[in-house]
Amino acid sequence: MKGILFFLTLCSLNIWAGPREQAYRLHNRLTGVPPSPSVLSQMQAQIQSGNAQAAAEIAMQNPRFYDLTLKNWLKSWTNEDQSVRVPLNDYVATVVGIIRDDLPFNNVLSGDILYVSGNNAAPDYDPENNDHYEYLENNHVSLSQTLQPVTQSSVTGIADTAGVITTRASGQAFFDAGTNRAMTRFVFINFLCRDFEALHDITIPDIYVRRDVDRAPGGDSRQYKNKCVGCHAGQDALGGAFAYFDWDGSKVVYDPTQVQNKVNANNLFSDGNVVTDDSWRNLWATGQNSVLGWRGVASGTGARSLGRYLASTKAFSQCMAERVFNLVCVKKPESATEVAAVAAYADQFEDNNEYNMKELIAKTSTLCLGE
Amino acid sequence: MKTQHRIIGVVISLTFMLFSFNHCVIKQETASKSKTGTSNSTSSSSEPTANLPDPIVDITPEPEPTPMEMPPDPVIIQSQTIDIGVKNFEQINETMAVLTGVDPMTNAIRNTYRDLEVQLPTDNSIKSFLAANQVAITKLAAEYCDQLVNSGTLRAQVWPGLDFGRSPAQELSNNTQRFNIIDQTMNRFWGEQMGGSRNASQLELFSLMSDLLSGENLNSNNTTRTTMKGICTATLSSAQVILL
Numbered sequence: 001m002k003g004i005l006f007f008l009t010l011c012s013l014n015i016w017a018g019p020r021e022q023a024y025r026l027h028n029r030l031t032g033v034p035p036s037p038s039v040l041s042q043m044q045a046q047i048q049s050g051n052a053q054a055a056a057e058i059a060m061q062n063p064r065f066y067d068l069t070l071k072n073w074l075k076s077w078t079n080e081d082q083s084v085r086v087p088l089n090d091y092v093a094t095v096v097g098i099i100r101d102d103l104p105f106n107n108v109l110s111g112d113i114l115y116v117s118g119n120n121a122a123p124d125y126d127p128e129n130n131d132h133y134e135y136l137e138n139n140h141v142s143l144s145q146t147l148q149p150v151t152q153s154s155v156t157g158i159a160d161t162a163g164v165i166t167t168r169a170s171g172q173a174f175f176d177a178g179t180n181r182a183m184t185r186f187v188f189i190n191f192l193c194r195d196f197e198a199l200h201d202i203t204i205p206d207i208y209v210r211r212d213v214d215r216a217p218g219g220d221s222r223q224y225k226n227k228c229v230g231c232h233a234g235q236d237a238l239g240g241a242f243a244y245f246d247w248d249g250s251k252v253v254y255d256p257t258q259v260q261n262k263v264n265a266n267n268l269f270s271d272g273n274v275v276t277d278d279s280w281r282n283l284w285a286t287g288q289n290s291v292l293g294w295r296g297v298a299s300g301t302g303a304r305s306l307g308r309y310l311a312s313t314k315a316f317s318q319c320m321a322e323r324v325f326n327l328v329c330v331k332k333p334e335s336a337t338e339v340a341a342v343a344a345y346a347d348q349f350e351d352n353n354e355y356n357m358k359e360l361i362a363k364t365s366t367l368c369l370g371e
Numbered sequence: 372m373k374t375q376h377r378i379i380g381v382v383i384s385l386t387f388m389l390f391s392f393n394h395c396v397i398k399q400e401t402a403s404k405s406k407t408g409t410s411n412s413t414s415s416s417s418e419p420t421a422n423l424p425d426p427i428v429d430i431t432p433e434p435e436p437t438p439m440e441m442p443p444d445p446v447i448i449q450s451q452t453i454d455i456g457v458k459n460f461e462q463i464n465e466t467m468a469v470l471t472g473v474d475p476m477t478n479a480i481r482n483t484y485r486d487l488e489v490q491l492p493t494d495n496s497i498k499s500f501l502a503a504n505q506v507a508i509t510k511l512a513a514e515y516c517d518q519l520v521n522s523g524t525l526r527a528q529v530w531p532g533l534d535f536g537r538s539p540a541q542e543l544s545n546n547t548q549r550f551n552i553i554d555q556t557m558n559r560f561w562g563e564q565m566g567g568s569r570n571a572s573q574l575e576l577f578s579l580m581s582d583l584l585s586g587e588n589l590n591s592n593n594t595t596r597t598t599m600k601g602i603c604t605a606t607l608s609s610a611q612v613i614l615l
Contacts, residue, residue, distance in 0.1 A: 020565065032461070072459060084459065
């Protein structure tokens, strides 16, 4: 049996060839499952006529594009381990809903929006547990067919909602314990495709570095000046946006009247910055990190304004285009052609402030149809 | 006294080090001179630089390789791109459900899937695909095929001409029947008119079918079912189904 399987594996590696095989692969990548014969023929005809994007759009009509492909793609964004082996949650459902409804994708970090299922058998959405979404997943309830948008602030009671940043899943993963720096970091990782190491800049002032950062780790102040400050100077200036948020073990807590205790709790350097409100400032807007393409005023107040600011960057569009390429082509853009195409699609993605994720996915999927 | 011993020790050490150093250089110079000496025997008088000291050579000169000893041309390593992926655990489960028509929410499938879920591929990277993943895929395929073959409605959609109430002696007795069944299986699980390596795969599946029937009771319809489960499992767990 093993020999047979091995042989079949070898045989099948060589089968990609014409438009029919390209259509088959395209459908598999966009939906996670093979097409029916009729859909395959439709897609094949579109590819033969030179309109591969139309073929992709046919495949994307399959509910599994949302229920399987997008869901698994997005799950890894919702936890620090970046694992897809986590239950469905409000973060994932909200992004799936935004994509399904063709809402401008830059709202993902600032919109007062949440998606819940209209399935009657599912328990109601509760900001204190994930039962609603786990029911949907465990009972194979289609996201594409049952998701409905609701006003996030009306169901969570959080005034400063910021798209997925303030969802329950996001709070559980990134507001839990610590000092909320994880939220800033993972927003950068997931939506700007850059961890703080890539933004390391020791030339900017450290006036916003908090008291909990040791100025002489191991008794050596050079360590702080040459390493620590490179990330903290920028991220602590931005992280103030989340000063009013916390995770209490079951739900996201938001108190607009005071900074959460944990933010200023540790005092290793008493002259360090004390966070007094939820204002933020982008010190990375100039210098080496200006390459991220910042747009708009580099300061603000609260999570929503920061989310809107981050999603307006050029890096956001580029990051989404690269992530989509990785999703539909199962690799990173490598050749000059691929890199140029992804850059062009990133430009088109943000043209006229449309930020149409479905269109980006359909276009990008045509870059790797196979020979 | 101690100071004298130390001085003597230092002198000996320095002498040894200098000797070692010069020994090395002398050897190289010798090699260099012996090489240039032969060539200078005819031209040294005409070259004004012949009396200059030989440059210090850091490495021992190697003899000129003969044509037979020339190393092969260096292989230019080109970047290789991998443009195939593998389906993850949930995509594999859904794919098998779609291809067989078996409801993935049936108890047997759900239980098997839950047992195997962690052993199935986590992500779409072919680089992280392991033998253990393939084992889990085969087990899951076997469960789906069991459900498929045991369901009269579903199996009729995959193999419309095959009567599972009849024995292999009646249904799988000749090559035409067998290849017809294999074609139906491949069309269903791999797609119709797909690819150009089908003949080789057909022969392998034909061989598998022969092996599965060998030594079995060919007059029992149970043998028909078990044989078809084997064919189904091999096809459903193949790379054609799993690759992305």
